[in-house]
Amino acid sequence: METTSFPVDSVAPGDPVVDAACDGDRDAFGRLAEREWEGCARLARAILASDLEVEDQVQDALVAAWRSLPKLRDRARFAAWLRRIVIRRCVRRARLSRWLPLKRMRGTAPSSAPETSSLDARRVLAGLSPRQRAVLWLGEFEGRPDAEIASLLGISASTVRAHRRQARLRIQERLP
Amino acid sequence: MKRAPEIREADEARAREAIASWVGAAASRRSAREIAERLPARRSRGGFILVLLAAVVVAATLFERPARVDAPAGPSAERPTPVRELTVVLSSGTRLSIVLSSERNP
Numbered sequence: 001m002e003t004t005s006f007p008v009d010s011v012a013p014g015d016p017v018v019d020a021a022c023d024g025d026r027d028a029f030g031r032l033a034e035r036e037w038e039g040c041a042r043l044a045r046a047i048l049a050s051d052l053e054v055e056d057q058v059q060d061a062l063v064a065a066w067r068s069l070p071k072l073r074d075r076a077r078f079a080a081w082l083r084r085i086v087i088r089r090c091v092r093r094a095r096l097s098r099w100l101p102l103k104r105m106r107g108t109a110p111s112s113a114p115e116t117s118s119l120d121a122r123r124v125l126a127g128l129s130p131r132q133r134a135v136l137w138l139g140e141f142e143g144r145p146d147a148e149i150a151s152l153l154g155i156s157a158s159t160v161r162a163h164r165r166q167a168r169l170r171i172q173e174r175l176p
Numbered sequence: 177m178k179r180a181p182e183i184r185e186a187d188e189a190r191a192r193e194a195i196a197s198w199v200g201a202a203a204s205r206r207s208a209r210e211i212a213e214r215l216p217a218r219r220s221r222g223g224f225i226l227v228l229l230a231a232v233v234v235a236a237t238l239f240e241r242p243a244r245v246d247a248p249a250g251p252s253a254e255r256p257t258p259v260r261e262l263t264v265v266l267s268s269g270t271r272l273s274i275v276l277s278s279e280r281n282p
Binding site: 024026027029030034038042045136140141172175 | 184187188190191192194195196197198199200204205206207208209210211214215216
């Protein structure tokens with residue numbers, strides 16, 4: 001089966017831009033965030049299973065990251081640390097959206113992305129829990145090992161495997 | 177409905193392709209300048225400590241009570257005189273003491 005993969009972790013260890021951002025350089029943080037934006041936006045979209053609020057959630061995660069950057073111990077792990085913040089925010093938001101509808105993103109129609117497949121990906125993803133979506137995206141599309149996914153989500157590797165199994169079953173149930 | 181393994185695999189591949197193309201299309205971009213402009217001012221710990229220190233000094237000044245010393249026996253023995261003493265030690269070792277009192281000692 002062919003696997004579509006997306007590039008991840010564009011920050012190299014010992015990156016001077018990370019060091020500058022940690023020391024309070026706003027422009028350096030901007031450059032860093034620009035590099036990470038695309039990956040974080042994809043991750044957010046997969047977890048939210050929606051076009052709405054993707055940019056808002058990523059921007060909010062970046063603001064949270066900027067505020068707690070002085071507390072970052074391992075600067076070489078900046079990308080993983082940022083992703084953890086994005087995941088936490090998006091999972092929380094997706095859970096909340098069961099009761100509170102996602103607000104419409106500024107100036108963007110809900111279905112702005114082109115549908116390149118006959119299958120409705122949003123419908124398939126909507127059948128999964130936010131954590132299952134995160135596990136599916138990080139493992140199947142970003143190609144991350146279970147241990148890393150577990151660390152990113154703050155759960156055990158066995159829970160990651162259980163989420164993946166459940167996600168696959170639910171996807172199969174939802175397929176026409 | 178139970179599906180045959182090969183159909184299940186084909187279905188999974190189809191779902192995978194659909195998800196990849198839909199999520200992958202989210203690749204919105206935002207420039208470094210745009211991101212930097214939206215960042216709030218970072219609260220510095222030094223500033224916070226300074227503000228806290230200033231608040232402690234102000235509170236101490238407001239609630240400070242003058243030290244009381246027992247006055248020598250005499251007409252004013254019943255009413256001790258409030259005294260404040262400020263001592264400054266110069267680098268040469270000289271001690272300068274200023275006694276501030278709200279009342280004049282007899």
